[in-house]
Amino acid sequence: MKVAFIGLGIMGGPMAANLVRAGHDVLGHNRSRPAVDRLVEAGGRAAGSVAEAVRDAEAIITMLPADPQVTEVAYGDDGILAHAPQGALLIDMSTVTPATSAKLAADGAERGLRVLDAPVSGGEAGAVEGVLSIMVGGEAAHLDAARPLLDALGTTVVHVGPAGAGQTVKAANQLMVAVHIEALAEAAVFLKASGADLEAALRVLGGGLAGSTVLQRKQGNVLGEQYAPGFRLDLHRKDLGIVMDAARELGLALPAGSLAAQLVASACANGDGGLDHSALLRGVQRLNGAVVSPTEREDVA
Incomplete structure (x- = not known):
C-alpha cells in the first residue's frame, strides 16, 4: 500500500521502517529532518509537508505526542483532512483523549475517510521488534482494510469498540x-x-x-x-x-x-x-x- 507516515519519533520511526520491510511504499514526514533521513536510509521516502505526504496515500498513519499535535496535523490548512484523497484510511496511533478520536472519526467520515484510533503498547522495543499490542477503535470493516499494515507493526491487534474505544x-x-x-x-x-x-x-x-x-x-x-x-x-x-x-x-x-x-x-x-x-x-x-x-x-x- 501507499502509506503516509507522520511522526517519526522514538516509536514512529521504527514502525515506519517495519512497514517498509513489509513491502509497503512509505512516504514519511516529521518536524525534524534527521528522523526523515533515517526512514529514507531504511528504504522509505521523504515528504516535505503533511499535504505532500498524504496527497496520494491509500493509508495515513499518525504517531504524534498528544492531542494538540494530532489536531494540528489533521485540521490545519496543510493538514490531512484538507488534502487526503477520499477513501483513504486514516489510522491515528497516537495516544490522545477518546473525545479527540471520536471527533476525528466523525469529521474524517464527512470527508470520505475511513478513520481508526489505534494506540499501541510495547514501548520502543516493541516498535523496533514489530510486536506491539494495538487496541483499535472504529468500524470493524475499516480494521479489516488496515490489517496488512497493523499486522506488520504488532502481534496483538484487537478491535475493542467504536471510535474512541481504542483510546x-x-x-x-x-x-x-x-x-x-x-x-x-x-x-x-x-x-x-x-x-x-x-x-x-x-x-x-x-x-x-x-x-x-x-x-x-x-x-x-x-x-x-x-x-x-x-x-x-x-x-x-x-x-x-x-x-x-x-x-x-x-x-x-x-x-x-x-x-x-x-x-x-x-x-x-x-x-x-x-x-x-x-x-x-x-x-x-x-x-x-x-x-x-x-x-x-x-x-x-
Whole structure:
C-alpha cells in the first residue's frame, strides 16, 4: 500500500521502517529532518509537508505526542483532512483523549475517510521488534482494510469498540503500566536496602506471579539505573491525566491510579520528565534519601 507516515519519533520511526520491510511504499514526514533521513536510509521516502505526504496515500498513519499535535496535523490548512484523497484510511496511533478520536472519526467520515484510533503498547522495543499490542477503535470493516499494515507493526491487534474505544483501552493500559513500574521501583529499593542480590532477585521474581512484561522490559534500566527514553515520563504524565479526567467524568475512584499520577507528576517536577518512565525509581530513591545498604547504615551510625 501507499502509506503516509507522520511522526517519526522514538516509536514512529521504527514502525515506519517495519512497514517498509513489509513491502509497503512509505512516504514519511516529521518536524525534524534527521528522523526523515533515517526512514529514507531504511528504504522509505521523504515528504516535505503533511499535504505532500498524504496527497496520494491509500493509508495515513499518525504517531504524534498528544492531542494538540494530532489536531494540528489533521485540521490545519496543510493538514490531512484538507488534502487526503477520499477513501483513504486514516489510522491515528497516537495516544490522545477518546473525545479527540471520536471527533476525528466523525469529521474524517464527512470527508470520505475511513478513520481508526489505534494506540499501541510495547514501548520502543516493541516498535523496533514489530510486536506491539494495538487496541483499535472504529468500524470493524475499516480494521479489516488496515490489517496488512497493523499486522506488520504488532502481534496483538484487537478491535475493542467504536471510535474512541481504542483510546479508552490505552488509558487503562497506561494506568496499569504506571502502577507496575512504581511497584518495580519500590521492590528494587526494598531489595537493595535489605542487602539482596538485586539481579538475582528480579530474575526469580520474573519467573513467578510477580513476573510481567514491565519487569522483563524495564529490569535492565533498574539494574543499571540508566534511563534513556523508550517512553518519556512527561508523556506518561499526559496519559495519566487522560485517565484521571475520564475517571472523574465517570464518578470513579481510582486510588492507585491517582497515586501513580502524583508520583509521575513529582518525577517530572524534579526534572525527570525527559527520562524513561522506569526513572520512577529515582522518585522512590529520593523519598528514601538515596537508599544505602545495611552495612553502610552501620557505618553511618
